[in-house]
Amino acid sequence: MPRFAQLVMGPAGSGKSTYCSTMIQHAESINRSIQVVNLDPAAEYFSYPVMADIRELIQVDDVMEDDSLRFGPNGGLVFCMEYFATNFDWLEESLGHVEDDYILFDCPGQIELYTHLPVMKQLVEQLQQWEFRVCGVFLVDSQFMVETFKFISGVMAALSAMVSLEIPQVNIMTKMDLLSPKAKKEIEKYLDPDMYSMMEDNSVAMRSQKFHKLTKAICGLIDDYSMVRFLPFDRTDEEGINIVLQHIDFSIQYGEDLEVKEPRETDEDPMNTNYDELFQDS
Ligand SMILES: Nc1nc2c(ncn2[C@@H]2O[C@H](COP(=O)(O)OP(=O)(O)OP(=O)(O)O)[C@@H](O)[C@H]2O)c(=O)[nH]1
Numbered sequence: 001m002p003r004f005a006q007l008v009m010g011p012a013g014s015g016k017s018t019y020c021s022t023m024i025q026h027a028e029s030i031n032r033s034i035q036v037v038n039l040d041p042a043a044e045y046f047s048y049p050v051m052a053d054i055r056e057l058i059q060v061d062d063v064m065e066d067d068s069l070r071f072g073p074n075g076g077l078v079f080c081m082e083y084f085a086t087n088f089d090w091l092e093e094s095l096g097h098v099e100d101d102y103i104l105f106d107c108p109g110q111i112e113l114y115t116h117l118p119v120m121k122q123l124v125e126q127l128q129q130w131e132f133r134v135c136g137v138f139l140v141d142s143q144f145m146v147e148t149f150k151f152i153s154g155v156m157a158a159l160s161a162m163v164s165l166e167i168p169q170v171n172i173m174t175k176m177d178l179l180s181p182k183a184k185k186e187i188e189k190y191l192d193p194d195m196y197s198m199m200e201d202n203s204v205a206m207r208s209q210k211f212h213k214l215t216k217a218i219c220g221l222i223d224d225y226s227m228v229r230f231l232p233f234d235r236t237d238e239e240g241i242n243i244v245l246q247h248i249d250f251s252i253q254y255g256e257d258l259e260v261k262e263p264r265e266t267d268e269d270p271m272n273t274n275y276d277e278l279f280q281d282s
């Protein structure tokens with residue numbers, strides 16, 4: 001039986017830890033078992049119970065205080081994550097082996113982890129070896145997405161994670177509850193964006209012809225391949241949270257093999273078994 005994982009990623013402060021605790025509460029309310037693993041070696045506080053915590057393995061403070069290393073906070077974090085990548089047996093031991101489990105990995109906010117460092121890719125491959133189906137969940141703060149150019153850079157960040165990890169990815173705009181009704185209306189066009197018309201809206205503002213061409217090429221690429229969409233995430237809206245969870249479940253086929261009835265004992269030739277009868281309508 002497969003196991004299921006969400007890799008919760010995104011820039012610093014985008015709401016990863018809040019997303020995890022919101023999901024946990026939601027899971028409880030619908031009677032589902034979802035657990036969280038903290039993978040942020042710099043985390044000091046989180047409002048959810050953890051199944052495992054990377055700080056048991058290594059902490060940023062210890063790395064920064066080490067006289068032979070002398071790292072700052074960001075270099076220290078990268079060092080911690082590289083150390084983690086050479087010690088996946090710690091994670092294996094912490095996870096145990098519960099079939100059918102569903103785990104959220106609350107990742108750190110350093111964007112370089114998702115753009116060019118190999119650690120997250122190594123983690124994904126390791127999880128896949130342990131029979132996990134992994135979905136990337138990339139969070140971007142909606143406050144920073146209400147303008148075309150900010151939006152394009154958010155899309156590029158999500159895209160580079162998608163390209164480097166090679167797993168299904170669901171992109172989410174967080175903190176929707178903080179938007180004014182006007183901004184909410186405005187942001188609708190960014191959820192399922194038409195990049196070409198977005199470009200047209202802003203072409204006046206672009207002075208440089210070269211920059212205009214480059215932006216147009218990027219927008220075209222995103223649009224032609226329908227590569228990036230966003231789901232809104234409002235932590236106060238239970239129905240919206242459910243929709244996000246359903247999208248993610250669908251991308252990793254969670255639940256498809258859950259509702260299997262026990263096959264009846266018959267003397268029938270197994271080749272003639274009507275497989276439809278073995279499955280309940282969901
Ligand atoms: N109103 C509102 N605030 C939010 C939401 N999500 C996160 N926040 C706030 O945004 C801040 C950052 O949220 P975190 O969940 O810690 O973000 P993070 O991505 O885990 O941050 P790092 O781990 O430091 O990268 C906190 O003050 C949260 O309370 C949301 O949906 N609505």
Ligand SMILES: [Mg+2]
Binds near residue numbers: 016018043107
């Ligand atoms: Mg966090």
